[in-house]
Amino acid sequence: MADKVRIISFPGTGNTPIFVGLEKGLFAARGVDVALETTPSSMYQAQKLVAGEFDMACTAMDNVIAYQENAGEAELDREPDLFIIASATQIEVSFVVAPEIESYEDVKGKRLALDALSTGFAFALYRMLDHAGLKADDYEMVSVGSTPSRWEAVQKGAYAGTLLIEPFTGMARGQGYRVLGSTLEEDVFGHYPGQVFTASRNWAAANRGAVVGFLRGWLDALDWISDPANTEEAGAILAANMPQMKPQAIGPAVQKLRDPRTGLIPMAAFDGPGLETVLRLRSQYGPHEAPLTDPDKYVDLSYYRDAVAGR
Known part of the structure; x- marks a missing residue:
């Protein structure tokens, strides 16, 4: 058996x-x-x-x-x-933002969707934002759930950005959403698993x-x-x-x-x-x-x- x-x-x-x-x-x-x-x-x-x-x-x-x-x-x-x-x-985990967000500076004052705030890839996003010069009080993180839920919430305009993986990153690019960063950036992470x-x-x-x-x-x-x-x-x-x-x-x-x-x-x-x-x-x-x-x-x-x- x-x-x-x-x-x-x-x-x-x-x-x-x-x-x-x-x-x-x-x-x-x-x-x-x-x-x-x-x-x-x-x-x-x-x-x-x-x-x-x-x-x-x-x-x-x-x-x-x-x-x-x-x-x-x-x-x-x-x-x-x-x-x-x-x-x-x-x-590859990508930081995907709404089309009107053109830079990390534009993330200030915005709400961002995560799966969870203190586990998983959350720290990858914290690192991207930190590396770009943003501070924790420059944005608001909200726990939303898995990738499909976050992507849907961003599409509805509830959040300005989130972390996505394929095939969702490709879907986002095809609809005009912007990728500001990813875990493949060696100058930010060295090597991220x-x-x-x-x-x-x-x-x-x-x-x-x-x-x-x-x-x-x-x-x-x-x-x-x-x-x-x-x-x-x-x-x-x-x-x-x-x-x-x-x-x-x-x-x-x-x-x-x-x-x-x-x-x-x-x-x-x-x-x-x-x-x-x-x-x-x-x-x-x-x-x-x-x-x-x-x-x-x-x-x-x-x-x-x-x-x-x-x-």
Whole structure:
């Protein structure tokens, strides 16, 4: 019998390996039965994962750190024991603003939409604004929820800007919205990471085969997507799972996924420098009494090593 893995992730093209793995039977071939659900917010994701309603999550690296340091925005029903299993995507997070916003100076006095104010990619936006010379009282941050909710709120004019990922960034550009900055700007961030896989240490230890099987299926999907012969079918699978995307956006989205700077991380290799960046930003902008300086306490790569070794 296949091991069940219930995974919760944010909406976006970064879920394509799961779409492919399910469509092509790659997870089943590795002995796992994967069920994917997208989350309306990082708070919902954290609550449901810690409560045991999901087994794994694909989330911003900072979310794992935040909840392990008791600095998450959501109230949990138990003490979390989350850890980073492997890297997932190196998505580009862009600061997208309304067409009338032409510079960071124009952001002053405006309301900006975030998923949550003290977790996830919030600190990336704080860093962009800080680097541009803005102070915390120059703008108002509001917790709105996941990317589709924030994008809808900006379109309605409730907020002047937000952070978006693909395909939403491309949709915004196509409608005349402006990108003021992104996490790919090395002079601002050095190196900023994307999303990772996380789970409860207790659940993972009791279900090691399921974790390893999922990772092997994910790696198989990465191999399949990277093969140029599968370009057209990969686009068709993406389109079927994200029908809100316009047909002309599918091809560029697949190409972005194949770029390790903006998409899927080859071999899901762990991003150590990225973790150091997250700890540095969280130490600077987060509610911590002392700097966070021990990256090893948040990571256990033994499952990943087993997955790679068994392929």
